[in-house]
Amino acid sequence: MTSGKPVPADAAFVQSELGKVLAGVRADGSASHRAIAAYLIRNPVRGTALKIEEMAEGCQVSTATISRFARDIGFANYGAMRSALAETLHSAMQPVEKLRSTIRRGKAALSAADSSMDYARANLGATQEALSQRDLDVMAARIARARSVYVLGLGGSSCLAAMMTLHLQPFCQQVVEVAGAGGTEAAARRMAQIGREDVLVVFSFPRYAADGTRLARYARSRKAAVVAITDTADAPVVALADHVLYASAAHGVLASSAVAAVALIEALTASLMVSNKANVRKAARLTEALTEYTVRLEG
Structure with a gap:
């Protein structure tokens, strides 16, 4: 963080050392460990107050799994992890408390726009910290060899699906943007031919669209x-x-922030583009095709 301005407490927690460890587990851990890490990232304040039985119930795992999770991320036991969580939150809250004091004194206030920018920076940092180049390469290879790539995003995620479709089209055999005119029924029609040689890329961010999950389940049933x-x-x-x-x-006002998702789209596309020398020719053809329709600035 380079702005020198206070960061929202939850975003600051994500940027902390413990927050980065949890983000890594959320990305690469076992199913039970991912659930615990995700719970703590979403509810760090609550996590400092819960007994191990309450934490287990909240995460829908056993107390033994909670204890094993604490040891696996470097703590002697659950109590030590909870103490570290409280200490990290205290540090994360300091900038917020300073801001509140400043506001009470009437000297200044962090604008909604500045706060939004701070969330964006924190989200980008947390996403990059948890990102695996190996995962990107595996996904890029799977997308590249697909017969058809279906891209789905509903509601607030529809713009992300449109962006992904635009980036993938020059480098894939066929790309279908599933959402569009006609709503969910038309989306289901567009996915009617999906099969085991195909890939569905689905974007799902708060507020999670139930129809997106249903369509993903259909793609799964068709072996895509x-x-x-x-x-x-x-x-x-x-x-x-x-x-x-x-x-x-995370975002202080909006249901969710799309900044890190856009960065992931670009990272995944870049990994796909450099994975095959043939993509150089495809990129050249794309540039040639678009030249007539773009404005050239005088140097």
Whole structure:
């Protein structure tokens, strides 16, 4: 963080050392460990107050799994992890408390725009910290060899699906943007021919669209590979996905932030583009095709 301005407490927690460890587990851990890490990232304050039995109930795992999780991330036991969580939160809250004091004194206030920018920076940092180049390469290879790539995003995620479709089209055999005119019924029609040689890339961010999960389940039933891009291991689509990329999406006002998801789209596309020398020729053809329709600035 380079702005020198206070960061929202939850975003500051994500940027902390413990927050980065949890983000890494959320991305690459076992199913039970991903659930615990996601719970703590979403509820760090609550996590400092819960007994181990209450934590286990909240995460829907056993107390033994909670204890093992604490040891696996470097703590002697659950109590030590909870103490570290409290200490980290205290540090994360300091900038917020300073801001509140400043506001009470009437000297200054952090604008909504500045706060939004701070969330964006924190989300990008947390996403990059948890990102695995190996995961990107595996997904890029799977998308590149697909017969057809179906891209799905409903509601607030529809713009992300449109962007992904635009980026993939020059480098894939066929790309179908599933959402569009006609709503969910038309989306289901567009996916009618999906099969085992195809890939569905589904975006799912708060507020999670129930129809997106249903369509992902249909793709799964047809033996297509499902790549999910979402914000947390608790997102409904994760259980249906063969591959998952996580983009932190915290925001103080909006339902979710799309900044890190856009960065992931670009990272995945870049990995796909450099994975095959043939893509150089495809990029050249694209540039040639677009030259007539673009404005050239005089140097």
